[in-house]
Amino acid sequence: NWTIEDFLERKVEEIREEVGDGKAILGLSGGVDSSVAAVLVHKAIGDRLINIFVDHGLLRLHEEKEVPMVFKDKLGLNLDVVRAKDRFLKRLQGVTDPEEKRKIIGEEFIRVFEEEAEKLGGRFLVQGTIYSDVIESAASGKETAKIKSHHNVGGLPERMNLKIIEPLRYLFKDEVRRLGELLGIPGEILYRHPFPGPGLGIRIIGEVTEDKLRILKEADAIFIELLKESGWYEKVWQAFAVLLDLKTVGVVGDERAYEYVIALRAVNSVEGMTADWSKLPYELLDEAARRICNRVKGAGRVVYDITSKPPATIEWE
Numbered sequence: 056n057w058t059i060e061d062f063l064e065r066k067v068e069e070i071r072e073e074v075g076d077g078k079a080i081l082g083l084s085g086g087v088d089s090s091v092a093a094v095l096v097h098k099a100i101g102d103r104l105i106n107i108f109v110d111h112g113l114l115r116l117h118e119e120k121e122v123p124m125v126f127k128d129k130l131g132l133n134l135d136v137v138r139a140k141d142r143f144l145k146r147l148q149g150v151t152d153p154e155e156k157r158k159i160i161g162e163e164f165i166r167v168f169e170e171e172a173e174k175l176g177g178r179f180l181v182q183g184t185i186y187s188d189v190i191e192s193a194a195s196g197k198e199t200a201k202i203k204s205h206h207n208v209g210g211l212p213e214r215m216n217l218k219i220i221e222p223l224r225y226l227f228k229d230e231v232r233r234l235g236e237l238l239g240i241p242g243e244i245l246y247r248h249p250f251p252g253p254g255l256g257i258r259i260i261g262e263v264t265e266d267k268l269r270i271l272k273e274a275d276a277i278f279i280e281l282l283k284e285s286g287w288y289e290k291v292w293q294a295f296a297v298l299l300d301l302k303t304v305g306v307v308g309d310e311r312a313y314e315y316v317i318a319l320r321a322v323n324s325v326e327g328m329t330a331d332w333s334k335l336p337y338e339l340l341d342e343a344a345r346r347i348c349n350r351v352k353g354a355g356r357v358v359y360d361i362t363s364k365p366p367a368t369i370e371w372e
């Protein structure tokens with residue numbers, strides 16, 4: 056009859072033994088799994104775990120500041136922040152095809168991570184793989200399911216001769232969260248909605264530009280803030296804004312306006328495989344539309360996505 060406390064104690068011992076006086080690296084995204092893996096391994100080997108946080112510029116509003124604040128300043132992790140926004144935006148210039156965007160972001164991510172890992176050295180690579188990833192991979196017959204390809208630094212372990220450590224491999228998501236609580240990781244990290252590896256790159260339909268990124272980040276933050284204020288954030292599985300590659304006509308004062316359309320998406324789901332669109336109250340949607348159009352320069356119209364999965368996927372690209 057094991058407890059999460061026993062697990063923690065045992066894992067810390069195991070990791071210490073395995074790593075010895077060596078160094079380990081970990082790609083920290085700020086998502087639940089990599090965060091818990093990072094704090095757990097830090098507890099075992101301290102600063103000999105070097106966490107690499109790649110800021111690809113496609114993160115949610117202020118996330119590039121919040122992640123270092125939580126993990127470096129608050130939890131004391133050894134965190135190496137790589138600011139790579141310009142690199143990613145440059146490679147995404149003129150690209151509109153969703154699969155092409157995903158491929159570019161995934162490739163560039165691995166490239167940046169590899170360059171950084173090479174500089175840092177280290178013999179071990181810590182990954183936040185959890186039990187559902189293991190099952191998913193087995194089911195898909197591939198080493199890693201396609202949907203997770205971005206988070207996995209594919210090919211890197213062999214090329215760099217790194218040994219993989221997966222301390223969460225046999226835990227379910229709720230156990231990972233409990234372990235995270237035990238390790239003192241704040242709730243805003245542990246209970247945050249899932250976020251795709253390619254980030255806002257696949258929530259901007261069409262070409263990704265600085266201006267579109269600003270519009271989407273601001274609109275998304277307003278929607279999420281409203282969900283939190285109203286108690287709906289915890290009631291939906293995932294919610295976010297999407298910026299369409301479409302401008303429509305409106306009126307601002309007495310003037311004609313011609314601005315972008317924002318789509319809001321909120322779904323109820325168990326693991327993301329299927330999903331129902333969330334029946335958010337009309338008043339909440341009304342308030343979201345007003346706030347977004349009033350406060351976000353460049354956003355002129357708001358629509359709500361009422362498609363479930365299937366037939367639609369949760370993300371728009």
Ligand code: XMP
Nearest residue numbers: 202203205249250251252253327368369370
């Ligand atoms: P879809 O859009 O396929 O999304 O219905 C299902 C869930 O997976 C997330 N998602 C991703 N997660 N890398 C990720 O780590 C990706 O490339 C990716 N694409 C989709 C999506 O946010 C949803 O939670």
